[in-house]
Amino acid sequence: MKTKTKPAATEIIAATLRDEILGGRLPAGQRLTEMELAQRFGASRAAVRPVIQQLAMQGLLVCKTNCGAAVAPEAPKAIRDLIVPIRRTIEAYALQLIFSELGPADFQRWEETLARMKAACERQDLHTVAECDLAFHRAILERASQGDLLVIWEALVGRLRSHFRRTQRQLTRLMDIYDEHRELLEAFRGSDEDAALRSLKAKIA
Amino acid sequence: MKTKTKPAATEIIAATLRDEILGGRLPAGQRLTEMELAQRFGASRAAVRPVIQQLAMQGLLVCKTNCGAAVAPEAPKAIRDLIVPIRRTIEAYALQLIFSELGPADFQRWEETLARMKAACERQDLHTVAECDLAFHRAILERASQGDLLVIWEALVGRLRSHFRRTQRQLTRLMDIYDEHRELLEAFRGSDEDAALRSLKAKIA
DNA sequence: GAGCCTGCGATTGTCTACAATCGGCCAGCG
DNA sequence: CGCTGGCCGATTGTAGACAATCGCAGGCTC
Numbered sequence: 001m002k003t004k005t006k007p008a009a010t011e012i013i014a015a016t017l018r019d020e021i022l023g024g025r026l027p028a029g030q031r032l033t034e035m036e037l038a039q040r041f042g043a044s045r046a047a048v049r050p051v052i053q054q055l056a057m058q059g060l061l062v063c064k065t066n067c068g069a070a071v072a073p074e075a076p077k078a079i080r081d082l083i084v085p086i087r088r089t090i091e092a093y094a095l096q097l098i099f100s101e102l103g104p105a106d107f108q109r110w111e112e113t114l115a116r117m118k119a120a121c122e123r124q125d126l127h128t129v130a131e132c133d134l135a136f137h138r139a140i141l142e143r144a145s146q147g148d149l150l151v152i153w154e155a156l157v158g159r160l161r162s163h164f165r166r167t168q169r170q171l172t173r174l175m176d177i178y179d180e181h182r183e184l185l186e187a188f189r190g191s192d193e194d195a196a197l198r199s200l201k202a203k204i205a
Numbered sequence: 206m207k208t209k210t211k212p213a214a215t216e217i218i219a220a221t222l223r224d225e226i227l228g229g230r231l232p233a234g235q236r237l238t239e240m241e242l243a244q245r246f247g248a249s250r251a252a253v254r255p256v257i258q259q260l261a262m263q264g265l266l267v268c269k270t271n272c273g274a275a276v277a278p279e280a281p282k283a284i285r286d287l288i289v290p291i292r293r294t295i296e297a298y299a300l301q302l303i304f305s306e307l308g309p310a311d312f313q314r315w316e317e318t319l320a321r322m323k324a325a326c327e328r329q330d331l332h333t334v335a336e337c338d339l340a341f342h343r344a345i346l347e348r349a350s351q352g353d354l355l356v357i358w359e360a361l362v363g364r365l366r367s368h369f370r371r372t373q374r375q376l377t378r379l380m381d382i383y384d385e386h387r388e389l390l391e392a393f394r395g396s397d398e399d400a401a402l403r404s405l406k407a408k409i410a
Numbered sequence: 411g412a413g414c415c416t417g418c419g420a421t422t423g424t425c426t427a428c429a430a431t432c433g434g435c436c437a438g439c440g
Numbered sequence: 441c442g443c444t445g446g447c448c449g450a451t452t453g454t455a456g457a458c459a460a461t462c463g464c465a466g467g468c469t470c
Contacts, residue, residue, distance in 0.1 A: 009423075033451065044425050045452090046251075053255055057262050059353060066432045066452045075353050082298050083357070086291050093287050148280050148364050151262055152288070155360055159353050214453080238421065249455045250422090271422045271462045 013041050014051045021060045021071055022134055022161065023127040028073040032061070059158035075159040087156045088204045091137060092197050094144040099193045102143075109139060110185050117181065121174045129177055136181050137204075218246050219256045226265045226276055227339055227366065228332040233278040237266070264363035280364040292361045293409045296342060297402050299349040304398045307348075314344060315390050322386065326379045334382055341386050342409075 017037075020026045037048040052069050055061045062072045074080070098106075117132035119125075134157065141150045180203055187196040222242075225231045242253040257274050260266045267277045279285070303311075322337035339362065346355045385408055392401040 035451080046424055046426090049452090050254075050258055050423095053258055054262070057259065057356060059356070063452095064432090066430085066450085068451060079351065079353055082294065082354075086294070089287065089291070146284065148264055148284055149287075151264070152357070152360050152364075155357050159357075240421080251454055251456085254422090255453095268422095269462090271420085271460085273421060 009043065010047055010050050013048060014054055017051060017055060018060060019131050023131040025127050026071050028071050030071040031068055032070065033068045058154045074161045080160055083156050083160060084204065087153065087160065088201050090149055090153055091140055091204060092201055094141045094146060094149060095197060095200055096193065097144045099196060102188060106143060107185065107189060110136060113139065114178065114181055114185060118178050121178045124174060129174060133177060214248060215252055215255050218248065218253060219259055222256060222260060223265060224336050228336040230332050231276050233276050235276040236273055237275065238273045263359045279366045285365055288361045288365060289409065292358065292365065293406050295354055295358050296345055296409060297406055299346045299351060299354060300402060300405055301398065302349045304401060307393060311348060312394060315341060318344065319383065319386055319390060323383050326383045329379060334379060338382060
C-alpha cells in the first residue's frame with residue numbers, strides 16, 4: 001500500500017480540488033471528467049464520484065448529465081450581492097460563539113496560515129494568497145464546531161469567490177491582504193469582542 | 206423493466222425521501238442503511254449512494270462513516286434563529302425577481318398545491334400539509350431559475366424544519382396554514398409588489 | 411469486579427464491468 | 441444548398457462483488 005486506503009481517500013481528493021478551484025489554478029470552464037480525475041489521483045471513478053457531487057453542491061462545479069463536469073464560473077453579481085451579507089452574518093455569529101474561548105492553540109493555527117500567506121504575498125503567489133485567505137476564515141467556522149454552519153458557508157463561498165475580485169488589485173499591494181488579516185488576528189487576541197466582530201464584518205467584502 | 210432506468214432514478218428516490226423526512230413521516234433518528242434503501246426502491250447501492258450524500262449536505266441526514274445514516278434532528282435553536290432571516294431574504298429576493306413576470310401558468314401551479322393542501326387540512330393530514338407548505342415556497346425559487354439560490358435554500362430549509370413548529374398548534378386550526386398561503390397567492394396575483402414581499406416575509410417564521 | 415483485548419457482524423468505501431444517454435458528425439433527401 | 445435523419449464516440453448512470461473499517465460482545469487477565 002502507498003499511503004492510506006483510509007476513509008480519507010475521497011476527502012483528500014476533495015480538498016485538493018477545492019483548493020485548486022478556489023485558488024484559481026483551475027480556470028472557470030475547465031472541463032473535468034470522472035476518468036481524468038480518477039487517473040490523476042490513482043483511484044477509480046467510484047472514488048471521485050462523491051467528490052464531484054460534493055463540489056457541485058458547493059457551487060464549485062457544474063454538472064451536465066452524461067456530459068461531464070466543469071469548473072463553475074462565479075455567480076452573477078446580483079447573487080453575490082445577496083449572499084455576501086449572509087456570509088458576514090454567519091462568520092460573525094461563529095466568531096461570537098468562540099471569542100471567549102480562544103486560546104494559544106487557536107492563535108497558533110491562525111499564525112501558521114498568516115505565515116504561509118505572507119510568504120505567498122512576497123513571491124506574488126496569488127493562488128496561495130487566496131487559499132490562505134479562505135483558510136483563515138474557514139478556521140473560524142471549524143473552531144465553532146458547527147457542522148451545519150460550515151456546510152452552508154461552503155455553499156456560499158463556493159459561489160462568491162469574492163477573494164478574486166482582489167485580482168483586480170495591483171500585485172504590488174498584495175501585502176495589503178496580509179495586513180488586513182494580521183489586524184483581524186490581533187483583534188481576536190484582544191478582549192474587545194464587539195471590536196473584533198466589527199473588524200471581521202468590515203473585512204468581508 | 207420495472208419503471209424507468211432513466212436519469213431520474215436517483216432523483217425520484219431523493220425527492221421521495223426528502224418529502225418523507227420534511228413531512229415527518231420518517232422520524233428524527235431513524236436509521237437508514239444503503240442496503241435497506243436500495244431494496245426498498247428496487248435499485249442498487251450505487252443508485253442510493255448519491256441520494257444519501259445529497260440529503261446529508263442538505264441537513265436532512267447525518268452520516269457516520271461505516272455506521273450508516275440517520276434522519277437528522279432539527280438544528281439547535283440558535284442556528285435556526287440565525288438562518289430564518291436568511292431564508293426570508295432569499296425567498297423575498299426570488300419573488301422580487303419574478304413578480305412582474307408571473308402569469309396564469311404560475312398561478313395555476315400554486316393553485317394545485319393549495320388544493321392539495323386544503324384537502325390535507327380537511328382530513329387532518331399533517332404530513333401532507335407540511336409537504337405542500339414547502340412545495341409552495343420552493344416553487345418561488347424554481348420559478349426564478351436560480352439554481353444556486355435553490356441549492357442554498359434547500360440547505361437552509363433542511364436544517365430549519367420550521368414547518369414543524371406548527372405541530373404544536375391544535376390540529377383544529379390546521380386550516381390556518383392554508384388560509385395564510387391563500388393570502389400569499391392572492392398577493393402574488395395583485396399588482397402591489399411591496400405588499401407581496403412584506404406578506405411573504407411575514408409568513409416565514 | 412473492572413479493564414483490556416480479541417473476534418465477529420454489520421456497514422460503508424472502493425473497484426471493475428455493463429448499460430443507458432447525450433452531443434456531434436455525416437450521409438441522404440428535398 | 442439547407443435540412444433532417446440516424447449512427448458513433450464519449451461520458452455518465454447503474455450494478456454487483458470484494459476489501460477495509462467501525463462498534464460491540466465475550467472472554468481473558470489483573
